[in-house]
Amino acid sequence: MKAEELRAIQAPLKDRYREQPEAALVTLKAEGRIEKGITCAVQTGKALVEAGLHPATGGNGLSACSGNMLLEALAACAGVTLGAVATAIGVEIRKGTVRAEGDLDFRGTLGVSKDTPVGLQRVRLLFDLETDATEELLTTLLRLTERYCVVYQTLRRSPEISISHHVTHSGNKN
Structure with missing residues (x-):
């Protein structure tokens, strides 16, 4: 896809979201x-x-593993975002990989150590790119990828999370 094609696809969406901000709010579900x-x-x-x-x-x-799935979502989102940003700013990526790694101490998850946090403690996002882009353009590419990657920003900013439940009783009292 070329930059002009991407702009043509996104321009009406951007215009709509400027005029009707509520239209930009979408609830994703899993x-x-x-x-x-x-x-x-x-x-x-x-x-x-x-x-x-x-x-x-x-x-x-x-x-x-759900932890791996989280890292897969980060890698996928970062890769798509990098591709879109590269297209928008005219950086040709001939070949590239994105890798997300996370360190997790399972003593927390298993309750072995109450002092050990549950969850990923450190996350690294690594890009390996084949491109002729200048160092200045690469810096811009990575800065904008970081800024616009939904999963990356969600992990960085910790969204408000709530838990609720609904129970249906089957009549069995076992």
Whole structure:
């Protein structure tokens, strides 16, 4: 895709969002179905993914790890964002990879150490790019990728999160 094509696609959207800010607010959704064997089946845009325990917490390694899925979402979002920004500012990326890595101490998750946080403690986002872009353009590319990557910014800013529940009783009192 060329910069002009991207601008042509996005211009009417930007105009609409300027005139009607409420139109820009979209609720994204994901739903999982709790399955047997300590798994949860999540429908992605293309496939059903069964998430389960990581081997470091007793899983068999056959199910996807939710922590890895989070890093996959970060890598995917950063890659798409970098591609869009590169297109918009005229940087040709001949070839590229994006890798997200995260350090997690499973003592927190397993309750072995109450002083160990649960969750990823450090996350690294690494790009390997084949391009002739100048160092100045690469700096701009990475700065704008960081600024506009939804998953990256969500992780950096910690959104407000709430939990609720609904219980349906089946009549069984076991």
